[in-house]
Amino acid sequence: MKFEIMRDHLMMALNDVMKAVSQKTTTPILTGIKLDLNESGLKMTGSDSDITIQTFIPTEVDGDQVIRIIEEGSIVLQAKVFHEIIRKLPTSDVEIEVREQHHTLIRSGKSEFDLLGLNSSDYPLLPEVQEDQKFTIPADLLRSIIRETVFAVSTQESRPVLTGVHWLAKDGDLVCVATDSHRLARRKTTLPALPAESYSVVIPGKSLNELSKIIGDSTDDVEIVMTKQLVLFKSGDVLFYSRLLEGNYPDTSRLIPAEFKTDVIINSRALLSAIDRASLLSREERNNIVRFTSLDGNVVEISSSSPEIGKVEEEVAAESIEGEELKLSFSAKYMMDALKAIDASEVKIQFAGAMRPFILKSVHDETNLQLILPVRTY
Template sequence: MKFEIMRDRLLDGINDVMKAISQKVAIPILTGIKIEVNEKGLTMTGSDSDITICTFIPAEDNGEQIIKVAEKGNIVLQAKVFSEIARKLPTNEVTIEVVNGLQTHIQSGKSEFHLIGSDAEDYPVLPDVKDDYLFSLPSDLMKSIIRETVFAVSQQETRPILTGVHWEAKDGGLSCVATDSHRLARRLTVPEDMPDMPFSIVIPGKSLQELNKILPDNSESVDIVIADQQVLFKTRNVLFYSRLLEGNYPDTSRLIPSEYKTSIVVNGKHLLQAIDRASLLAREERNNIVRFSADDSNVIEISSNSPEVGKVEELLEATDLSGEDLKISFSAKYMMDALKAIDGQDVSIHFTGAMRPFILQAVGDDTILQLILPVRTY
């Protein structure tokens, strides 16, 4: 194997596949990056068994030659060392050559590195994913869906199914739900080409966070292929495989209230800033609790109290307020996460009582829903 490549393009590819590589793997070869080159270009693969990322760098792009292939072949190189070397090479021209089976020479300018690779035949084969369930979403919409849901997955492994986001297709729409049993985030969307057959899968939150780092910030189409135990996300030059979580996701639809006793419309950005300030004095050991009260005067009071530190009170004008007077307490962190997901728009908050879950939605947009369980303090 021998080829020349532009260092910046090589680094982009390495940075993508490194997101799938862990030093804590049962199969030692998975601490390496698999490199395959032929006349079409270079494919690099990284995996930790749960996530597999393949990135392809074409030999030519828009008439510009990126890779000159002298001899095709493959090798597995230690990921950590290879990425450090690529990052510190002195020029943008890099030559990589494998001689005597596994001896790998990397040359750039006057620098030359000699690495001992591993046999690519020993690298696990990619999951076999058939296009039975295939649909597409624009990349920027995918990133929004991830941002608006993944923060609410459980960090506890006691109920592994809750560490993932539940993607469910039915009636032509896609529902994405995450919950850690204290809060819930839901995003609804209607993809153009949903498969006719309904499906229900749970994608690990960790996988979606890594995918989010790779997806481009544009409307480029992302193909989503669902298989038995795997989901595959395909962009122009990247394949991202993730295992799916096994088990039944709880029915969360019954948690979402349909009747409300108090409804408030307020500027989301101002509310976020007020809760952020109130949380400065909220006691850590009480899970960062903030109090929220409203009466018929269209003014909300946000407060927090820490006997050791002091207290804070802040008044915020609501755009609209209807229903019963209300006093409620909740986690400042959960509330701020929910408001960030709604992203600074005017927010409708619907309450059904001091100890019942309440929901937040952007005014005039029911595609994003955030639900939070209050905390007993009053």
């Protein structure tokens, strides 16, 4: 294998592939990146067995030659070292040549590296995907769905299924839910071209975080292919495979109250800032608890205290407060995460009772719902 390539294109593709490579894998060859060169261009593949990312660099981009192919072939190179070498090469032109016994020469300017490669036939094959369950989604919408849900997944491996986001497609709606059993984030989206057959999958939160980085600021549509074992996202010249989590996701619809005793409409930024300030005194405490109390005259009081540090109280004007008087405590972190996820100027907070879950949503948009369980402190 021998070819010349523009360093910038190689580096961009490498940055994506590296997101799938782990140095902790029990399969040594997966610490490497597989390079496949043929007449159409260069494919690079990285995997940690949970996530697999493949990028493709065509020989020409917008009429400009990106790769000059001298001899086709394939090789596996140590990912971390290869990435660092390409990143630090002195010129924009790179020549890569594989010689006998997988010795791989990398030349740029007056620099020359000789890396020991591995046989590419030992690298795991990409999974076969039947593309009968597929649909497309705009990249910015997919980014929003991930941002508004993935933060609420569980970090505890004791219930692995809760470390993922549940995607349920049914009757033209895609409903994405994440919960760690103390809070819940749900995003509903109506998509015109969902498969007629309903499906339910749980995608690992880690996979969705990496996918969001790869999509970046793209404005293209992302094609999504679902199977029973994995999901494939196609974005431009990148294929992103993720395994699915096994197990039945709990029926979270029963957690969402149907009736409420108090409704509060309040400026999101003002509430977020007040909770952030109140948490300064409780941040060292184990649960970082902040209290929320409704006062006369459409005012809420945000307060917190620490026996070792002191206490803080702050009043925030609400647009409206309807219903019963309120007095409850919650995790400052959970509340701030929920307010950031909603990303609206005004939020409606609905309370079903002292120790019942309460929900937050935008005043003008009900597709994004956040739920938090209060903490007993009174």
